[in-house]
Amino acid sequence: MSCFSSADESAHYGFSVCMLLEQYRQQLAWADGGVVELGTGDASAIADVVRALPDLRVRSYDISAPSVERARRNIAERGVADRYTVELGDFFDSADAAGGPAVGTVIANPPYIPAPDRDILMPELWGGVHGNDLVLQLLKAGYPNVICAVASYSDPVGTVLTAGDLGYRVANFLAMGLDYGPYSGEPKVREHIRRLCAEGRGWAGDDEYMVAVALFTQDPDIPGDRGTQLLKALQV
Numbered sequence: 001m002s003c004f005s006s007a008d009e010s011a012h013y014g015f016s017v018c019m020l021l022e023q024y025r026q027q028l029a030w031a032d033g034g035v036v037e038l039g040t041g042d043a044s045a046i047a048d049v050v051r052a053l054p055d056l057r058v059r060s061y062d063i064s065a066p067s068v069e070r071a072r073r074n075i076a077e078r079g080v081a082d083r084y085t086v087e088l089g090d091f092f093d094s095a096d097a098a099g100g101p102a103v104g105t106v107i108a109n110p111p112y113i114p115a116p117d118r119d120i121l122m123p124e125l126w127g128g129v130h131g132n133d134l135v136l137q138l139l140k141a142g143y144p145n146v147i148c149a150v151a152s153y154s155d156p157v158g159t160v161l162t163a164g165d166l167g168y169r170v171a172n173f174l175a176m177g178l179d180y181g182p183y184s185g186e187p188k189v190r191e192h193i194r195r196l197c198a199e200g201r202g203w204a205g206d207d208e209y210m211v212a213v214a215l216f217t218q219d220p221d222i223p224g225d226r227g228t229q230l231l232k233a234l235q236v
C-alpha cells in the first residue's frame, strides 16, 4: 500500500474546492456544519484550504493506512489539526453515509482509474471498469451538494446523466488539462482508457486528459445548469 501522489492534480483539486466553497459560501453554509471528504491522500491540498478558510472544518476518510499516517503529519505541520480530522476507513461505512448525511456537502478527488480489475499500481485508486463507480456511489449517498473531480476518460457522460436522474445540476466547475502520471500511464490502464475512449465513453489525448472539479447540487437556491459546458470542457 502506498500514498497517492500527483502534485498537479492535488493542487487543482484544492484550488477548485477553495474557489467553489468561497463562491457558494452562503448556500452551502459550510461554516455552520463543516464538510466531509472521501479520500484524504496526503492531505496537503485540503490542509491548505482549511488554513485559507478559518471557518472551515473538514472530516475526512481514507482506506489507505500509509495515506492516513502521512496526512496526519501534514495536517499537524500546517497547524490545522483542530479543524481537519482524518479517519482510517471506507467513507461509505462512516457514520455520515450509514445514518444519512449529517452535513450538506461532501468533497472528493475520488478514485477514478478505469481498469478491467483492481490489480493496478495503486488498487485504492480503482474506479471500476468505467472509472466512475465511486463518483456514482457518492452521488447516490444522499448529500445535497457534491464537489467532486470528474475525469474526461471515466465516462463523464454517464456521470452527468446519472447526476441528472438523481436530481443534481452542475452549478459550476473548474477544468484543467493533466499529463498522464504513473497511475493513468500504467500500460494496462492506458490500453483500457484507449478502448473506453474508442467506445465513446470519454476523451484522452496521447499523453493527456482533462479533470474538472464540479459542484453537483440539488439545492434550488443554487443557480446554474452547466452539465453541457462541463462535458464540452472535458472534450466529450
Ligand SMILES: C[S@@+](CC[C@H](N)C(=O)[O-])C[C@H]1O[C@@H](n2cnc3c(N)ncnc32)[C@H](O)[C@@H]1O
Pocket (backbone or CB within 6 Å): 004, 009, 010, 013, 038, 039, 040, 041, 042, 043, 045, 061, 062, 063, 064, 067, 089, 090, 091, 092, 108, 109, 110, 111, 112, 124, 125
Ligand atoms: C485520487 S486520491 C486523492 C487524494 C487527495 N484528496 C488528493 O487529491 O491529493 C483518492 C484517495 O481516495 C482513497 N479512497 C479510495 N476509496 C476510498 C473509500 N471508499 N473511502 C475513503 N477513501 C477512499 C484512496 O486511498 C486515495 O488516497
